[in-house]
Amino acid sequence: MERREQPDLLQVEFAGSLVKGKQYTTQAGEVMRGTLRPITGAEEQSVSGVRLAGDGGLLFEPAAAQPEGSTVELRFALDQPTVSPAVLITSSGVTLGVHHLNLMLWARGEWHGWPGGEDVFGVDTHHTLSVRIIRSDEGSVQMEARLDGRDMGYLEFGPVSDQALFSFGSDFEGASGLVGEVHGVRVAVASSEWRWQPTTPVIDVETELTATEAADLAGLHPANYQNVSPSDSPAAIIHKASLLRPTPEQAVWQQEGLTAFIHFGINAFYDQEWGHGTEDPGRFLPSDIDPDAWVRVLRDAGFRTTVITLKHHDGFCLWPSRYTDHSVKASSWASGGGDIARLFVEAAHRYGMKVGFYLSPADSNAELQGTFGNGSQRSPRTIPTLTADDDRAGQELQTFEYHATDYGALFLNTLYEILTEYGTVHEVWFDGAKATQALPNTTTTPRSTT
Incomplete structure (x- = not known):
């Protein structure tokens, strides 16, 4: 009978959010059946993992105990050789650590060198340590270890405690901590295969430049x-x-951690993912809509920025745009005065959430109106282009000059609206899709939206 791989209890590479004093919030593709949290609050999430300074670590409590043992994997890097032993993994009553650059095992109340584990670590080097721990009915343990594709052999000892918790980078109290960075942690049943180990040992690459290269x-x-x-x-x-x-803007963006996407629009009232531009704005009739609750729940889950889809490829606008009737202003909701963008931004400001807008450069409704994908040539345009009954007439507006197609001008005018009428916008998403007509279409977007 073919063996079926059991699901992981934990597989996290820290694409989600680690908030001090709270459990880790996973991102798509990660697994966490239980709770993973920082131990002392000194842990700091970075772009590539979690920074540890010797006084903290990560604690995982699985939703279900694994009495037969477990497979545990850790991706990490050391900042410096450890002067005193530091914990890498504690699992099922077994602790593996590092001292100087040596692999260590805690057993019988003291640290012991792992056979063949001398000088196996490097500073500023990414390592993957995998351990399989199998417990007998009497409590003794058989342990198999692999480091960076290298088989480190087996050890048997015991009996040991049947502690169901797992710690990474320190003991359960945050002591004997690692100085470096944890890039990923994984916990699975004992019968699970290695997931992160390379199939062959890592080969050192020559890093010294030749005189000519230098x-x-x-x-x-x-x-x-x-x-x-x-x-x-x-x-x-x-x-x-x-x-x-990174540029200063990229560095700030990388430190944001989790960003949420809210997809909401006319398609929700047609039970479809992607609209066609033919949808009736009159069917946009949200009841008990509560953007405040959207933002509050996301804030409490650790999100720092939320992007809302103000216009998807169908062209329906969630704000009362001056440049199309295919928007909330054509609905009887809120007597034609509804504005999802306004409600969302006000909620975001209340909860300290950064605002992002998604504006699709594609527009099926504009295509039906003969604007998107009509083959028009670029010509000089002033943005914003005031409409016949524009409420901004007479105001001193900042203007921009572009060479744009018919639809490029329409798009830039709607972009101008959402970037000038809702306060600070921290992020703008441009997505897109081709027109169904054979004629080419180009959309002019500004080089900077800040």
């Missing part, structure tokens, strides 16, 4: 990107990678 690369400076050519050696590529720096 001279050729001497003129490079830290920047947002570096050019890599097929002739570059691994050492040259590593050197170029070390010079990569």
